Amino acid sequence: MPEPWPLSVAGVAVWPLRIPLKVPLHLASETITHAETLLIEVRDAQGRSGWGEASAAPTMTGEVLPGMAEVARRYLAPALMGGALADIAAIAPRLARAIRGNTGAKAAAEMAVLDLAARRAGLPLSAVLGVPLRDSVPAIAMIGGATDAIVLDAALAAQARGFRHIKVKLGLRADPLDDAALVRHLRAALGPDAHLSGDANMAWGVEAALAFLAALPEGTLDYLEQPLADDDLAGLAKVVAGTSCPICIDEGLHGLRDIPAHRGLAAGFGLKAIKLGGLLPTLAADALVRDCGMRSTLACKIAETSVGAAAAAHLAALLPDVGWGVSVTHGMLTDDVTDSGVVLREGQVLLPAGPGLGVVPDAARLVQFRG
Numbered sequence: 268m269p270e271p272w273p274l275s276v277a278g279v280a281v282w283p284l285r286i287p288l289k290v291p292l293h294l295a296s297e298t299i300t301h302a303e304t305l306l307i308e309v310r311d312a313q314g315r316s317g318w319g320e321a322s323a324a325p326t327m328t329g330e331v332l333p334g335m336a337e338v339a340r341r342y343l344a345p346a347l348m349g350g351a352l353a354d355i356a357a358i359a360p361r362l363a364r365a366i367r368g369n370t371g372a373k374a375a376a377e378m379a380v381l382d383l384a385a386r387r388a389g390l391p392l393s394a395v396l397g398v399p400l401r402d403s404v405p406a407i408a409m410i411g412g413a414t415d416a417i418v419l420d421a422a423l424a425a426q427a428r429g430f431r432h433i434k435v436k437l438g439l440r441a442d443p444l445d446d447a448a449l450v451r452h453l454r455a456a457l458g459p460d461a462h463l464s465g466d467a468n469m470a471w472g473v474e475a476a477l478a479f480l481a482a483l484p485e486g487t488l489d490y491l492e493q494p495l496a497d498d499d500l501a502g503l504a505k506v507v508a509g510t511s512c513p514i515c516i517d518e519g520l521h522g523l524r525d526i527p528a529h530r531g532l533a534a535g536f537g538l539k540a541i542k543l544g545g546l547l548p549t550l551a552a553d554a555l556v557r558d559c560g561m562r563s564t565l566a567c568k569i570a571e572t573s574v575g576a577a578a579a580a581h582l583a584a585l586l587p588d589v590g591w592g593v594s595v596t597h598g599m600l601t602d603d604v605t606d607s608g609v610v611l612r613e614g615q616v617l618l619p620a621g622p623g624l625g626v627v628p629d630a631a632r633l634v635q636f637r638g
Contacts, residue, residue, distance in 0.1 A: 285638035295438030295470030317383025377545035411436030429613030432592035438470025447482035535562035573608035
């Protein structure tokens, strides 16, 4: 096997995909029926390929799928092919100089280069990025249904499949007290040992969030994710002062600077590579979160394929603490783009075997789902 560095990118292919979900996912702001996700393939002169993925997330990154594809083709591909990358530290500056912002598209490009480097070295991606601590990580079952009965049934079915971590989508009901009643029923049904979290996706104002939390006995939720708008730090301070429930920040994290800005307000952060611009910044974010005395949970956007899921699993293998679980979303898709995708077993995400990410997209499926 050749040394991974220096690495010259000889070709780049861009695949914007639109894949149906098995069941629509209801969020406070929208109902998602299809995944819109970008795959990027980079190739070296020897014909090896590396793959990266990032889903469109306008409320987090401001990017939509057609724009991500255009950025990848017009700016990121020429930058990556503009000379050899001397080492792993050379990727981010090359992408940053190509175009400002566009953290999702950059995350897919960085992931593809890292996958290629790991394949050139004949090593799993996690072994190239650090020292793996585990070969499986606890998966989060994400539940979002139009009725309480659907949510309860889905949560119990996930628990029966071995999931210990359950996250329910909130903010869908007109009255936050109805959400609180649902969460109380979930806790009673799942039992005290389940790790139960709720995600409001910025649905509430301060009064609604406080009303919801006041209706829950202490310890009902292990954490509440993003109850308020991402820029409402003053409101968040009022919510935190009025509850003992840990608050997790997701949409409110746009870069490393937002982590210390939430010190004293947040118990932790939901980390996504699309928000931070890549896998390496995500590792840096986790380290900063822990330095600030908080926790993290890794997550794919709804819904990435096994390419994104594999990357999340490799990152999670490196983290000191995965107690808040990892959210992979490829299981929501009617079809994955890989023949042997990332495996979930008894509520655990298994780290894919083999070099790089350990998964490779199928060309026919890429064509089938091209958006």
